[in-house]
Amino acid sequence: MPDSPLTSRRLSRRTFFGAVGAAGAYAALVACGGTSAPPGAGGAATSGAFGTGATYDGPPVTLGFWNGFTGGDGPFMKKLVEEFNAANPNITVEMNTLQWGDFYSKVPNAVSAGAGPDIAVMHIDQLATNAARSVIIPLDEVSTALNYTEGDFDQTVWTAGIYKDKRYGIPLDVHPLGFYANKGQLTTAGITQMPTDGASFQAAVTALQGPGGVPEPFWITATWPAHLMFVSLINQFGGSIYNPEGTAATFNSEAGVASLDWLTSFITSGASPANVASDAQAQAFRQQRNSLTWDGIWMMNEWAKVDGLDWEAAGLPTIGDKPAVWASSHNMTVTSQAAKDPNKLEASRLFIAFISEKSIEWAKSGQVPARNSVRESAEFTALPVQSTLATQLPHAVFPPTVAGIGDVTGPTYELAVNEVILGKSTAKDALAAAAAKADQLLADNRAKYGE
Amino acid sequence: MVTTAEAPPPTTTRVKRTRTGSASPAQRAGLGTTLVFLAPYVILFGTFVLYQIVYGLWISLHEWDFLLPGKPFVGFRNYTDLFTPGSVTSERFWDAMKATGIFIVLSVPLLIVIPLALAIALNKKFKGRNALRALFFAPYVLGVAVIGLLWRYLLDPNVGVVNYYLDQLGLDRIPFTTATPYVWIALVVPTIWWTAGYNMVIFLAGLQDIPRELYEAASLDRATAWQQFRHVTLPGLRPVMVFVLTITILASANVFGQPYLITQGQPGGETRSAIMLIGEEGLRNFKMGSASAMSTVLTVALLGISLLLLTFMRERRERKKS
Numbered sequence: 137m138p139d140s141p142l143t144s145r146r147l148s149r150r151t152f153f154g155a156v157g158a159a160g161a162y163a164a165l166v167a168c169g170g171t172s173a174p175p176g177a178g179g180a181a182t183s184g185a186f187g188t189g190a191t192y193d194g195p196p197v198t199l200g201f202w203n204g205f206t207g208g209d210g211p212f213m214k215k216l217v218e219e220f221n222a223a224n225p226n227i228t229v230e231m232n233t234l235q236w237g238d239f240y241s242k243v244p245n246a247v248s249a250g251a252g253p254d255i256a257v258m259h260i261d262q263l264a265t266n267a268a269r270s271v272i273i274p275l276d277e278v279s280t281a282l283n284y285t286e287g288d289f290d291q292t293v294w295t296a297g298i299y300k301d302k303r304y305g306i307p308l309d310v311h312p313l314g315f316y317a318n319k320g321q322l323t324t325a326g327i328t329q330m331p332t333d334g335a336s337f338q339a340a341v342t343a344l345q346g347p348g349g350v351p352e353p354f355w356i357t358a359t360w361p362a363h364l365m366f367v368s369l370i371n372q373f374g375g376s377i378y379n380p381e382g383t384a385a386t387f388n389s390e391a392g393v394a395s396l397d398w399l400t401s402f403i404t405s406g407a408s409p410a411n412v413a414s415d416a417q418a419q420a421f422r423q424q425r426n427s428l429t430w431d432g433i434w435m436m437n438e439w440a441k442v443d444g445l446d447w448e449a450a451g452l453p454t455i456g457d458k459p460a461v462w463a464s465s466h467n468m469t470v471t472s473q474a475a476k477d478p479n480k481l482e483a484s485r486l487f488i489a490f491i492s493e494k495s496i497e498w499a500k501s502g503q504v505p506a507r508n509s510v511r512e513s514a515e516f517t518a519l520p521v522q523s524t525l526a527t528q529l530p531h532a533v534f535p536p537t538v539a540g541i542g543d544v545t546g547p548t549y550e551l552a553v554n555e556v557i558l559g560k561s562t563a564k565d566a567l568a569a570a571a572a573k574a575d576q577l578l579a580d581n582r583a584k585y586g587e
Numbered sequence: 588m589v590t591t592a593e594a595p596p597p598t599t600t601r602v603k604r605t606r607t608g609s610a611s612p613a614q615r616a617g618l619g620t621t622l623v624f625l626a627p628y629v630i631l632f633g634t635f636v637l638y639q640i641v642y643g644l645w646i647s648l649h650e651w652d653f654l655l656p657g658k659p660f661v662g663f664r665n666y667t668d669l670f671t672p673g674s675v676t677s678e679r680f681w682d683a684m685k686a687t688g689i690f691i692v693l694s695v696p697l698l699i700v701i702p703l704a705l706a707i708a709l710n711k712k713f714k715g716r717n718a719l720r721a722l723f724f725a726p727y728v729l730g731v732a733v734i735g736l737l738w739r740y741l742l743d744p745n746v747g748v749v750n751y752y753l754d755q756l757g758l759d760r761i762p763f764t765t766a767t768p769y770v771w772i773a774l775v776v777p778t779i780w781w782t783a784g785y786n787m788v789i790f791l792a793g794l795q796d797i798p799r800e801l802y803e804a805a806s807l808d809r810a811t812a813w814q815q816f817r818h819v820t821l822p823g824l825r826p827v828m829v830f831v832l833t834i835t836i837l838a839s840a841n842v843f844g845q846p847y848l849i850t851q852g853q854p855g856g857e858t859r860s861a862i863m864l865i866g867e868e869g870l871r872n873f874k875m876g877s878a879s880a881m882s883t884v885l886t887v888a889l890l891g892i893s894l895l896l897l898t899f900m901r902e903r904r905e906r907k908k909s
Contacts, residue, residue, distance in 0.1 A: 241870045244654055269654040269873070355745070358765050359851060411744040411762030414851060419746040543872040547679060551855055558765060558854040576675045584650065584874075586657070 185475075186277045187482035191224075194479045198228045199487060202243060202253035203466075204236035205501075208437045212501035220490045227483045229255075240542075244271045247471045254474035255484050257308070260465040261535045261542045264299040268539035268585040272469040274302040278485050282492075289506050293465045296534045305467025306488050307506035308495060312463035312532055313364055314433045314525045315453060318350075319446040321427040325349055330450040334398075337428075337453045341407050344427050353427040355417035356399050356408040358557045363550040364462040365430050369395035371533045372456030377549060378574075382536030383582070385574035387549050388567040391456070396556045396563035398455055403557070411558065421447075434502040436521045449521045451528040463532035465506060468492070504529065540581030548574040647879035654873070665880035676868070676877050682856055683864040684885070686846070690860065691839045694775045698835045699828075702783045706790035707820070720791070724784035731781075735848025738777040739764060742849070770850045770858050778845055782838070786831050793827030794820070829900045833893055840889055861885050 205213050210233055217231045232253065234242060240262055246252025248271075258266060266272045279285075286294050289307055297305040317330060325344045331337040344353035356362065367377055375391025378384065402408040418435060420426045422442045430452060439447050452461050468488045474480040491498070495505040496515050504526040505511050517523045535541050552570035555561040561569075647665050649658045668674040669681075709720050726734065741748050742763035750760040763773040801819045810818065821828075843862040846852055852859035861881070869878025 244873075248654060269652065271654065358853060409745050409760075411765040413739075413743050413745070413764050413853075416743055416746045419743075423746070425746075540872075546867070547856075554853060555855040560854050573675065580675060584652065584655070 185478055185481045186281055186485040187478075188281050189482070192226055192479075192483050192486055194226065194482065196226050196228070197477070197479045197483045198230060199255055199474070199480060199483055200232065200253040201229050201255045201487070202232045202234065202239070203257035204239045205233055205257070206235055207434065209434065209501040209503075212498055216491055216494055216497055219494070220487060223490070224483075224486065227486065229487055240266075243471075244269060247271050247473045250473055252473055253471055254480050255487060256469050256471055257466050258305065258469050259542075260293065260296050260305065260307070260467055263297060263304045263467060263469070264537045264539040265542060265585075266469070267299045267302070267304045270472055272304050272471055273475050274304060275306060275470060275488075276303045278306065278470070278488060279303055281485060282489050284492075288508055290508065290511070290529050290532075292529070292532055292534060293506050296465070296537055297467055299537050299539070305469050306492060308466045308468055308491065309498060309503035309506055310463050310465045310526075310529055310532060311433050311503050312461045312525055312528050313361065313368055313430050313452055314436070314521075314528075315450045316421065316429050316431060316435070316439065316447055317450075318421070318424055318427040319448045321350055321353070321424070325427075330448065331453050332450075333453055334455040337455065340428070341402070345407065350425070350427045352407060352409050352425070354402050354407050355412045355420055355426045355429065356402050356557055357412045357414060357417050358554050359414040359550075361431055362399065362557055363545070363553045364432075365399065366392075366395050366549065366553045367462040367533060368430075368452055368460055369398060369455060371460030372454055372458060374457055376533075378536050378538075378541070378578075380536060382538030382541055383578060385544075385548065385571040385578065387552075387574075388571035392567045393563045394456070396553065396567070399553075400557060400559075400563075403559075421445075433504065433522065433525045436502045449524055451525060459528070459531040460533055461528045461531050463528075463534065465534070466503070538578075538581070539585040540577075543581070544574050544577045548577065643879045643882060646875055647877075647883055649876045650874075651876040651879070652873045653875065658876075661876065665877045666884070668877065669880060669884060676881070679856065679859075679864060680861075680881055680884075683859050683861045684888075686856075686858050687840055687842065687861040687885075689771065690774060690842055690846075690858075691836060693771055694778050694839050694842075695832070695835050697775065697779050698783060698786055698839070699832060701779060702786035702831075703790050703824075705783065705787045706794055707816075709787070710791060710794045720787075723787055726781045727784045729781065731844030732848065734777055734781045735844050738773065738845075739849045742773045764850050765853050767854060767857055770853065773849050774842075774845050774858060777849065778839075778842070786835060789827060789831055790824065793824045796827075797823035825900070829896055833896050836892055836896075837889060840885070840892075 201217065203213060214231060217229050221227070221229055236259075240258075243252055243256055244266065256272070258272070263272070267274075284306070288294075290310055293307045293310050297303055297307055315330065321344060322328075322330075322340070325340070325346060327340050327343055329336070331340045341353050344350050370377065370387060370389070370391045373391035373394045375386065375389045375395075377387045379386050403410050417426060417429050418431060418438065421429045421431075421439070422445065424445065436449060439445055451459070468491060470481065470484045470488075474484055492507060493510075495503075495507055495510050496513060499505045499510070499516055499519060499522055502522070504522055505516065510516055511526060516526075548570040549567070552561075552566035555566045556563050560566075648660060648662060650661050650665075651658050665676075668676050671677055705723055709716055709723070740746075742750075744750060744760060744762040744765055747763070749763070753760055761769050763769045797820065801823070802815060805815045805819050841862055842860045843866070846858045846860050847863055850858040852863065862885075865878050865881050865885070868881065869875045
């Protein structure tokens with residue numbers, strides 16, 4: 137990390153600069169923090185601002201469209217954008233893709249500086265935070281103008297887009313976890329049906345470990361996607377991560393302990409190696425070194441790329457008492473930056489409508505469309521993996537729509553899952569400590585966002 | 588710079604010049620010129636360092652999210668929170684400081700000894716010396732993202748190359764990126780591989796500054812190679828050594844990319860460095876007040892270490908003089 141190639145010959149002075157360098161690093165950090173004024177433009181769109189016309193006839197307008205589709209999903213979205221640009225000569229949508237990891241710290245800065253996107257794709261658990269911070273504006277007018285109603289979309293995800301009685305996102309898709317298996321290895325082990333519950337899952341694992349089989353068929357990671365499995369499991373066991381209001385952490389429960397016990401049991405029994413790093417289980421699945429894995433629906437295109445990998449997908453087995461699955465959703469949002477220009481707002485509405493209606497193309501990138509009409513179309517049911525995993529939608533679990541909820545995950549239950557899987561702590565202790573911290577963070581967020 | 592042939596200089600300059608006939612050129616040029624020459628640095632320093640430090644301190648006294656209209660003044664609460672066990676930030680912060688401290692203690696000695704040994708070896712005359720120098724320096728030109736991903740895949744506990752060969756040799760796999768104490772290997776070894784070349788180059792320059800006569804005199808006195816190293820090389824390198832030590836400690840204290848990419852802070856948060864936590868708190872969770880308070884505490888700690896080193900060097904110098 138040395139980064140100060142000072143080459144003055146006066147060493148005492150250089151040493152002095154070294155000391156100043158420490159202060160400089162500090163200054164740089166501070167500089168990233170707070171130089172912009174609050175935009176104060178939340179909800180600036182006046183009534184009818186989004187227009188109602190079927191086409192856009194105003195002066196030429198350019199829309200900045202930012203998303204985090206850095207993987208195999210990017211080209212699908214790019215193609216849709218190109219189609220839209222060709223169909224709308226007066227609107228130019230410029231797509232910009234950045235890592236999701238940086239996305240939610242960069243977009244607010246860029247929007248407040250007026251150099252950000254006009255339309256942004258955001259995950260459902262980020263809508264409330266960005267609404268509270270006036271990064272994005274309410275879209276009730278858009279959904280009214282487009283005649284979108286609750287009946288047009290998957291109900292859970294449609295409701296989850298509402299924060300303080302206003303809609304902030306038009307859902308594009310739902311992406312749940314899925315259960316993937318190496319079909320060849322299952323057949324060798326004499327299993328013809330994908331396991332659907334705890335008993336059949338355990339039986340499959342044992343059968344796979346048989347002679348000539350796979351010694352370690354189900355790898356439990358210490359990080360991603362283990363905490364997503366935990367969210368699914370705790371809900372299956374009748375528990376939850378937060379209370380419905382998002383005011384208290386509820387994961388320190390018997391259901392939480394049962395979930396972690398189930399995960400760690402595979403490490404104890406030797407069905408999973410210990411210390412599996414993030415995404416190593418996916419790497420092993422590609423190399424056919426394990427047979428079963430729970431991972432996002434978007435991984436399907438990754439499996440498809442691997443030569444000679446014979447795999448199949450199913451909804452998560454019900455390990456607990458009822459089906460439940462972690463899911464998230466990409467939502468189209470309009471930023472407060474666009475609110476300053478009525479032409480941009482009108483163009484945004486047309487773009488959102490276009491993408492929403494074309495979401496079958498988007499589904500091919502490994503997503504379940506949020507729109508019912510698309511999900512029920514023959515074209516979608518012809519996509520075997522997506523339509524199989526789509527059957528889980530009624531059991532999809534989203535976090536409560538509370539500002540700042542996304543920040544609570546990392547330092548709390550995600551950390552607890554990591555500690556327990558790595559054997560650093562018992563389930564009970566880790567969950568208790570994490571829940572206490574989560575309650576504090578939730579209270580802090582309530583005070584901060586004034587809820 | 589100031590010539591009489593051009594437009595008459597400002598009055599102040601003229602007055603000065605008449606008063607002090609035999610002054611130095613700078614004095615003759617006057618205060619105005621001095622300020623003009625200083626201005627670029629003062630402006631840059633003021634804008635990008637001084638103002639930011641003061642602004643940072645100001646932020647640290649608030650609950651600060653630059654996008655929210657309300658930024659309540661909370662006095663020193665962000666600081667007292669850091670020193671109150673059981674608060675939201677204290678445990679995470681001191682865990683991160685501890686991780687940073689461990690990293691400094693493990694990496695800095697090696698980042699001094701190995702580059703010094705390399706520099707001494709490569710200061711000898713032999714064929715291919717320049718090629719070897721370039722080779723050892725080469726990793727330094729890579730970005731942290733490159734070396735981070737590279738080592739993460741080399742050291743992965745289950746699908747990594749290193750563990751593949753351990754397996755082939757019939758040895759147990761080592762969980763380099765997920766379990767203590769191995770995570771420290773996964774952070775320190777790549778860092779040495781990556782940055783040792785930089786320190787080596789500075790040591791090489793320092794070695795070439797040591798007068799050859801001293802070695803000749805020492806060998807006439809029948810000093811052994813070790814004695815030459817101990818009594819000629821090391822004292823000759825002292826100023827360079829303090830510089831390298833200071834920047835290496837500061838660089839190690841600012842470690843971010845390696846734990847972010849290689850261990851991702853695992854296990855639990857045990858390898859999450861201070862900068863990683865500050866970035867997460869301030870730029871991802873938008874709690875800039877408490878992030879600034881953390882930065883201030885880290886800065887004070889680093890300034891303390893730097894000053895300690897400076898004092899250490901001064902003492903040695905004075906002792907030598909007396």
